[in-house]
Amino acid sequence: MAGEVVELEIPAQAEFVALARLVVSTMAFADGTLSPERIDDLKLAVSEACTNAIEAHSARRTAERVLVRCSAGLGGVEVCIEDRGGGFDPAALPDHPPVTDPARLEFERGLGIPLIRALVDEVDFTSSTQGTAVRLVVRYEADS
Amino acid sequence: MDLDLDVSERGELSVLTVRGEVDVSTAPRFRERLIELVNEGRCNVVADLSDVDFLDSTGLGVLVGGLKRLRSHNGDLTLVCPQSRILKVFEITGLTQVFSIHDSVDAAVAAS
Numbered sequence: 001m002a003g004e005v006v007e008l009e010i011p012a013q014a015e016f017v018a019l020a021r022l023v024v025s026t027m028a029f030a031d032g033t034l035s036p037e038r039i040d041d042l043k044l045a046v047s048e049a050c051t052n053a054i055e056a057h058s059a060r061r062t063a064e065r066v067l068v069r070c071s072a073g074l075g076g077v078e079v080c081i082e083d084r085g086g087g088f089d090p091a092a093l094p095d096h097p098p099v100t101d102p103a104r105l106e107f108e109r110g111l112g113i114p115l116i117r118a119l120v121d122e123v124d125f126t127s128s129t130q131g132t133a134v135r136l137v138v139r140y141e142a143d144s
Numbered sequence: 145m146d147l148d149l150d151v152s153e154r155g156e157l158s159v160l161t162v163r164g165e166v167d168v169s170t171a172p173r174f175r176e177r178l179i180e181l182v183n184e185g186r187c188n189v190v191a192d193l194s195d196v197d198f199l200d201s202t203g204l205g206v207l208v209g210g211l212k213r214l215r216s217h218n219g220d221l222t223l224v225c226p227q228s229r230i231l232k233v234f235e236i237t238g239l240t241q242v243f244s245i246h247d248s249v250d251a252a253v254a255a256s
Contacts (some may be wrong), residue, residue, distance in 0.1 A: 014167075017168055051168045051200065051202060055168075085229045087212035109201075111205070112200070114237065115237065
């Protein structure tokens with residue numbers, strides 16, 4: 001299924017994050033190249049990116065939809081998540097205290113982007129005040 | 145997508161069995177159930193994640209918040225997580241060093 005593309009526009013509501021995961025994992029399974037473990041990694045990264053997108057729309061009080069675009073067969077599976085939130089600086093995210101520091105328990109949020117970075121082979125954030133695009137890639141080569 | 149939450153008693157411990165997917169949609173119910181346990185005075189909790197199909201950082205946040213809340217009431221939160229794909233999320237984030245994580249409820253009860 002070289003070059004296969006699926007696009008999905010989801011309402012910026014929490015209930016629809018599961019739909020984005022389902023569509024991406026179905027496409028990755030149908031592509032047939034990634035292992036189930038790598039598809040799980042991609043699902044989790046997509047869930048994190050869609051959660052951030054929905055929260056960005058909520059903060060901006062916009063009813064616009066979040067775009068999820070998944071393509072497979074060009075050396076890997078690539079997913080782009082685009083929102084129309086207020087944007088952010090991925091380089092300016094605060095670090096959490098070390099896990100051995102009792103103050104670590106004060107931080108219930110902020111794990112999504114570190115998880116994304118750890119789970120996929122490539123990640124790009126393109127962000128402005130007009131919104132954010134997150135591009136995630138799990139490569140076939142990394143599957144072997 | 146659904147999330148089932150059941151509580152049973154094992155001596156002084158409350159075992160909260162979590163089944164289904166924990167994400168931004170279902171995490172609020174999970175958080176509320178943990179708060180209810182604290183309000184009921186049940187502050188030593190084992191969260192059994194054996195039948196969790198999916199857990200993202202929102203779920204981790206609920207567990208971190210739950211641990212903090214339970215400890216502030218002289219209790220604790222112990223996890224049961226035999227599935228490698230769920231455990232991986234704790235490993236990546238370093239939270240394996242924060243939580244006591246076991247392969248079975250029996251092992252968690254014995255350690256608590």
